[in-house]
Amino acid sequence: MKPISKIAKAIAPSATVAVDTLAKQMKADGIDVIGFGAGEPDFDTPELVKQAGIRAINENKTRYTPATGIVPLRKAVADWLEKMYGVSYKPTQICVSSGAKHNVFVALQALCNPGDEVILPAPYWVTYEEAIKMAGATPVIVKTDETTRFKLTPAMLEAAITPNTKCLILTNPSNPTGMLYSNEELEEIAKLVLKYDLYVISDEIYDQLVYHGTFTCFASLGPEIKERTVLINGASKSFAMTGWRMGFAAANEEISKAMSSYLSHSTGGTSTITQYASLAAYECQDDLVGKMVLAYTRRMKYFMERIAKIPGVTALEPDGAFYVFMNVKEQIGRTIQGVKINSSADFAQALLEKGLVAVVPGEAFGAPGYVRWSYATSMENIREGLDRLEKFLAE
Ligand SMILES: Cc1ncc(COP(=O)(O)O)c(C=O)c1O
Structure with missing residues (x-):
């Protein structure tokens, strides 16, 4: 058969969609994973x-x-x-x-x-x-x-x-x-x-x-x-x-x-x-966004307070959107729970498999050494996700 389009063959699938799909699949299989991969509001449409x-x-x-x-x-x-x-x-x-x-x-x-x-x-x-x-x-x-x-x-x-x-x-x-x-x-x-x-x-x-x-x-x-x-x-x-x-x-x-x-x-x-x-x-002349912005602000502040207390990871405080881009460079070279971490992609994989937390590796954004967390999820999930990160890093 003749080869398909060169352009089409060269296209990489979306890594964020892949992480989200994997986390949802794990959940469907009965695994208690918390997903921070998707970039979508957890609020209902007004x-x-x-x-x-x-x-x-x-x-x-x-x-x-x-x-x-x-x-x-x-x-x-x-x-x-x-x-x-x-x-x-x-x-x-x-x-x-x-x-x-x-x-x-x-x-x-x-x-x-x-x-x-x-x-x-x-x-x-x-x-x-x-x-x-x-x-x-x-x-x-x-x-x-x-x-x-x-x-x-x-x-x-x-x-x-x-x-x-x-x-x-x-x-x-x-x-x-x-x-x-x-x-x-x-x-x-x-x-x-x-x-x-x-x-x-x-x-x-x-x-x-x-x-x-x-x-x-x-x-x-x-x-x-x-x-x-x-x-x-x-x-x-x-x-x-x-x-x-x-x-x-x-x-x-x-x-x-x-x-x-x-x-x-x-x-x-x-x-x-x-x-x-x-x-x-x-x-609509009413404010449809204000309540969501307040909730995102609270979550972001909580995220930053927690990160400040977790050794070996850092992040700049975001000004907007709903992502924290976490620097995990200190983790590279470590062995965590029996897994050798050679990159932020390895880190994200191990955090998913061992820590049951889904984040997107920086490689997907052209920035190795980082992982992206979306805080468009409930405070309860954020608290539990960061507890799991802490535990994962400590072991
Ligand atoms: C910077 C940026 N642009 C566009 C989009 C896609 O938006 P839409 O869902 O409207 O296609 C996203 C979604 O993650 C995004 O982060």
């Missing part, structure tokens, strides 16, 4: 959003929609962006699709030609590297570390730029580190974006989940920057709607038109029911 979805079904709003979403939803998203960040988009510049993940994928398809380079600061969210490759482009990974709080500096960015650089991916706040760029830091990056004529895919899916500092929307840094930015956001994290599959991109007319064509031939639009539910979320 009631008014669920009711809007149910109403859509009852009112037979179950037919095809425009590929980029129903006009009222695109308008509601545009109004929301104006209200939140003072950035003004026409509804035609908004592409709603099946999750922010899909928007990242389609944005890269719309922007990149084979041979283009896309700068990706590490640690990065697992999907970007593969999505860049799926677009036929080349990821240029720029490693950051704790000395800059895992943030890309202008000097790092400038050193990575070549004549082939097309685009930079920024995630703010970051998955997996939880770090937030300040307005000043983003302004410095923006200067280079203009100087070298780059596009920016600015993934702002965690914009509502910020515990310290102030979030800056990259596109709000000025009209020239807005023209070059594909702003990615969506309902999954802020409104606890991961399973509904709603994300959006806001971009200039040329890019949004290209993305729209792409969507019209691929998904044909996300579920109609999801769109009506999301409309209720984006039109």
